[in-house]
Amino acid sequence: MTGVGTRLLPLGGDDPRALGPYRLLGRLGSGGMGRVYLARTGPGGPLAAVKTLLAEGEVGAHDRRRFAREVTLAQRVDDRYTARVLGADPEAPTPWMAIEYIAAPSLAELVRTAGRLPASAVRWVAAGTAQALLALHGQGIVHRDVKPQNVLLPLEGPRLIDFGISHAQDITRTTLTLGTIAFTSPEQARGEPSTERSDVYSLGATLFHLAVGRPPYPEGEDTLRLLARVSRGDLDLTGLPKELVPLVRPCLAVDPAGRPRPADVLDRFPEKARRLPASAGGSRWLPPRWTELIGAYERQGAEWERAAPAGPVAAAADDPTRAVPPPGPTRTYTEERERARARARAQERERERRQEQARERARERERERARAQERERVQEHERAQERRRARQRPRTRASAGARTASPAPAPAPTPSPPPAKKSSGAGWAPLVLAVLVLLFTARTCDDAARTTTPPSTAGSGGGSATRPTPGYAYTPRTPTPSARDLAFRAVRGGDCLDVYDDGYDRWSRPAPIRVDCDSASAYVRVTRAGPAATCDAGPGRDRWANHADDGVRTVLCLSRQFRTGQCFTAEIDGDGEASADLMEIWNCAHDRVPKGRTHILQITGHYRTPSDGRLRCPDEDTRYWTWKVNEGRSYVCTRVA
Template sequence: MTGMKLYSLESNDPRRLGPYRLLRRIATGGMGRIYLARQEAAAADAAGPTGTVVDHPLVAVKTLLAEGFVSRPDRDRFAREVALAGRVESASTAKVLASDATAKRPWLAIEFIPAPSLAELVCEAGTLPADAVHWVAAEAARALVELHGVGVVHRDVKPQNILLTRGGPRLIDFGISHAHDHTSSATTIGTFPFTSPEQASGKKSTTASDMYSLGATLFFLAVGRPPYEQTDHSIGLLALVQRAELDTEGLPQQLERLILPLLRAEPGERPAPADVLRNCLRGLGPLTVTGQAARWLPPEWTALIEEYAEQGRQLQNGIVDFDAADARTQVGPEADRDGWEETVSAMREQLEALRKQRDALAQEQAEERAEAEERERRRLAEEERGRLEQARKAADRAEKERKENERKERERVARAGTQTSTQGSTSTPSTSSASSRPKTPAKSASKTSNNSEGWVGLLVGAVIIGLLIWQPWDKQKDNSPQSSPQPTYSSGLVSGGSSGDASSGSDGFSTSSSGGSDDYDPEPEPETSSPEPDPTEDAFKAVSVGDCLDVVDTGYGGEEKYDWSKEEPNTAPCSTARVRVYRTTGDCDSARDQATWSYYSSSSGERTALCLEGQYRNGDCLLANNRGDSASIALLSSVNCTDRQVPSAYHDIFVITAIYRATASTSTADCRAGQYDTNTYWSQKVDDGATLLCLKAYD
C-alpha cells in the first residue's frame, strides 16, 4: 500500500486555471484531466466572508484535454455538464466549488477527496463480506437517489468512480469528464464490464443504466471480478455485455436478492435506487445511522483508507514538500505518458472492435427481432383461438338456454289451458248447449232466461279474472311428471290425451280424468353456480410485494381517512410512483407514511388488503395543514405545486426541499441551506425513522 499517486506537471499542462495554482496532475481520462490545485491567498481573501475557499484550500480542478483552441461543440458540452454538476447538492458526492465554462480553457473546481477508490481497495485489500456490501450499496444508492432527483444520470458508475472515505462512499465524475480515478492499481478494470446492455448497444443512458452499473460494481466488491466470463478480447466482452450474459459463479447466496435484480437485461425490471436504499437500511438495522466505515469494513480496508486520509491531511496542512514528494510517490512523466499511450491504444482497439462487430450485431439483432415478431404472432393467434372458443361456448350456452326457456313456456301455456278447460266444464254452460234446447214461447220464461244468462256471464268473468290473478299453473310450472298427458289444442278445444283418458262433458269440452294437472310437484332444488368474476378483486390480487402503484391519497378523506385516487390498483414504474407495496398478507404497519388499501368482494366474500408506503423525491409537493407551530402532512398525497384549490381538510401545499439520512440528532435545523436561509421549514421522519424529509410551504 503506497497511498495516492501524484504526477508532475508536463510542459503542455497549464500552471493556472482561474484563481487556482495547479500543483500536480491527479489523473488523465478520455475527455479531460484532473489537477490538484490550491487557491491563491489574494483570491481567497477576495472571495468574501463565506469561508468556502478556506474550508477547501486544496481542490481538484478538471479541464478539457484540448490544447490551444477549444471547439464550440466541446465547449458547449462542457458547459452543459458544468450546469448539471452545479445542480447536485449531496454529502455522497464531490461538491462543486467554482467553474468557468467560458474561459479560454474551461475549468471546474470540485472538492478534493483524499480517499482510495473501490477498485484499488479490492485489488489491494481483497473482497468485502455481505454486510459491508449492503452498507456500500445503501450509501451508493443514496447518492443516485439525489442525482436522479435533480435530473442527472451518472452514465459511468464503476468501482473507479466511487471513493471510500471513513464517513462512507463518495460518488465522483457524475457526467463531467469520465476521467480515471484518483489512483492507479495493478489491475486494469476498464469501463465495459460495468456498462449496461443498452449502453453497450449504443442506446441512450437512463437512470436504469446507472442501476445496472451499480449491480456490476457490487458484484465486483463481493467476488473480485466483473459479472462476466473472463476474456482477453474486448470484442467478446462487449458481446457478453450487450446480451447481459452473466457469469455469477462465486456470488454469496445472501447477496443474490440485492445484486441479481440490478443485473436484469430489461431496464424496466431493475429496482429504483430508493428501493435499494430502503431494503439495505432495513436489512442492516439501526447501526446503519452511524455511517462509519470502520463498523462495516475489514481491517485491511480501513488501513488503506486511513493511509489516504493521513496523506490528505499532510497535503492540506502544507507539510508535504512536492519536490520531495516527486521522488517518493511520483511515478514520473515517462511512466505517465506510457500509461496514457496504453489508454489510447486500448481505446483504438475498442473502436476497431466495434467497427468489426457492427455487421454481426446488426444481423444478430435482426434475427432476434424476427424471433420476437414470430413469438408475438403465435401469441396473438393463440389468443384469437381462445377468444373464438369462448365465443362458441357462449353461443352454445345461449342456444341451450333459449331452447330450455321455450320448452318451459310451452308447458306453462299448456297447463294454463288445462286449468281453464276444467273450470269452464264445471261452472259455465256453453252458448252452443243453450242454443240446442227448445225455446220457451212464454214471455216470462224468456225474461227469466235472459236474466239467468246475464248472471251466469258475470259469474264466468269473475272466475276467469280470479284464475288470472291466482295463476295456479305457475305453482306447478316445470314440475309435472313426465308421464302426465300433455294438453294439445285441436279445433279450438282442449284435449287431455287419448279417448281412453278423457270424458266429454255435455258442453262439448273434454276434461282429463287422470287429475294429474291439478296435483303440484315439490319445488326443484336451486341450482348452484360459481360466483360471478370480480375484476376489481382480480386487480388487487394481481399486485405483488415490491410493486409500485399510480395511486395517491386525494386528501378528501381528511386527516383520519385515506381517499384513494383510483378504484383499483394499477402498477407503475417505481421511479415515478408515489406509493410502493411492502406487504400483501397480514396486518399493515401503522406509521404515518404507511397505509392500508383494502377491497371487499361481495362476489367471493373475501377481503384483499395491500400495505402501502410512501416514496419521496426532491421537489415533490404534498398536502398539508399548517397550524403555525405544527403541521399535519398527507404523506401519501401528491399534488401540482401550483394548485390553487386543495381539499377542505388541508390548507397548504408543502414542497420537499431535501431528503437526508436520519440520525438521533437530526432535526429541522438541518434543513436550512445556510446561516442566511430565513425560510420556515418543517421536517418529517419516514421509512421507520431512517429518513428525514425537509419541507417548506410552496411559494
C-alpha cells in the first residue's frame, strides 16, 4: 500500500464503486501492481484501505496466485506495528484486500517535507520498526521491501506496510523493484536468496536515510551503476552522526552473518526505550515539524471518519482547500521563503546600486577637483608670466631712452675749467658698457617671452588691441574610452554573453564578450542595456555596471541561460533546504566548494511551470532541489553532482 496521503482523488470511469461489502469513497493512490482506495462498510463503519490489482481485461492466473499469497501472508500477521487485514477476496473478478486505514505520512514523505531526524528520534523509530520485523519474522515472513515509503508513522509508533513482494521463507526469489535498489541488501542485488538479515540491512539503510536525508550511497548514479555498488556493499556513510554509528553501521554489514537480528537491535536500548513505540508519546521524541505533518494527517483522517459515506468525504476529495497536501516531491523552498529571499536579494542590489551611485558622485567630485586644480595651475602660471613681463618692461624702456633721447639740458653754467680728453673718454666707456648689457638682457627676455607667454593685450591712447603671442596654450584633457568601456557600450538587449559568477561574487571576465545565443558558452542573456537600465530581481537575474573615466555609465541586466549538465554550488542546511546564487557556474568535477557552501548541484532539466504550479522532476526516487526562474514561468531541477 504505497502513496497514501491526505489527497483523496475522485473515482474515475475505470474504478469500481464497491468491492465486497466496502463502498469506495475515493482513490488514495496507485502502487506498483495495484490501486488503493479509501472505503468503509457503511455509516459509522471504520475506514479501510482497499487494495486491488491493476490488470488490462481479466486478471491472469499468475497474478491472482501472487495476490492470494500476499493476502495469506498479511492475514498471518496481527500486530500493532503492522497494518491489520480486515477482509479479502482473492477469487473475486477484481481481487481485493481491505486493510485498516492508517492516517499517517510515510517516513519518506516526512524526510522530504519536514527534514532529517535527530539521533534520539531515529532510535525511537528504529525500536518500533524492529518490533514490526520481529512480528513478521515470528510468522516466518521476510518482508523484502523495507524502505522509508513502506513505514507509516502515526504518533503511536511506526507501522510497517505493503507486503506486495513479501514472501515466506520457502519463497526466496522474486523480481527486484528497481525503485528500491538503494534500500535493498547486497544479496538481493546479486539475486541471491534473502533472509531475515536482509530486512535488517534495509532497516539500517532506512535509519541512515532518516538521519542524513539520503540513502547510504552516492547520489546521482544511474540504475545499473547503483545496482553494482549495492551488490558490493560500497557504502558512503558521510554525515552519519557519531552517536548513531553503533546502531546503523552493524546493520549495513556486507556479510549477512555480521548483521544483528531485530531482537539485537532492540537490545541496544534500555528497557524504557523499548516500550516507547507502544506509548502515545511520539511527540516527546519527534521534532515539531514532524509532529505538525503527522497531526495534519490525523485531523484529515478524523474528518473522513466523521463524514457520511456518500457526501462530505467525496466533497473533501474535490476541494483542495480542505486537505493539507504536502509539497511536491521535488520542492525544497516554500513560495513565501522564495519571495522573502527574492526581496532580500532585491534590497541588497538596491543597496549596491545606491553605493555605486555614491561612489560615482565621489569620483565626479574628485574629477571636478582635479579640473579646478588644473585651472588654478594655469592661472597661476599666467599670473607669474605677467609679473615677469611687468618687471622686464620698465628696464627695457629705460635702455631705449638712453639710446635715443637727446642729452638733458645742462644746469646753470658754473665757471670751471674745461675737462681734459682722457677724462671725457673714461666717463663714456662705463655708460656704453651698461647700454650693451641692457640690450642683451632685453633681447634674451623677449625670446623667452615668445616661447612661454600666452596671448596678451596692450592698450594705448584709451583704446585696446589684441595681439596674439606665440607660445604656451592650455588644452583640457578629454579621457579616451578604454577597451572595456567600448565593450560595455557595444552590448544591446537580446545579446548573449560568455560570462558568469565564478563562485566568489566576481564575474568570470573583466569585460563582456558577446557570443551566439545557441553556443555552449552563452551563459547569460542581456534583457536590458543602457545608462539608466532598471533590472529585475529574482533567481537567475543580476546586473553588471561599468563607469567609464569619461563619465559614461553602462548597466547590463542579465538573465541566466540554464542548460542541462551545468553545475553551481549551494549551501544545504540540516533541514535539507538549499540556498544558492543561480548566476554561478562551477566545475562539476571539483572536489572543493567556496567557503559557506556545502554541495555541488547539477542541473538535470529546465521546464515550463505547469498550470497547477506543482514542480515535477523526472525521477521520483532521486532527491531534487528546484528553483522557479524567469519570474516563475519556468523552473530548474537540480541534484547533487
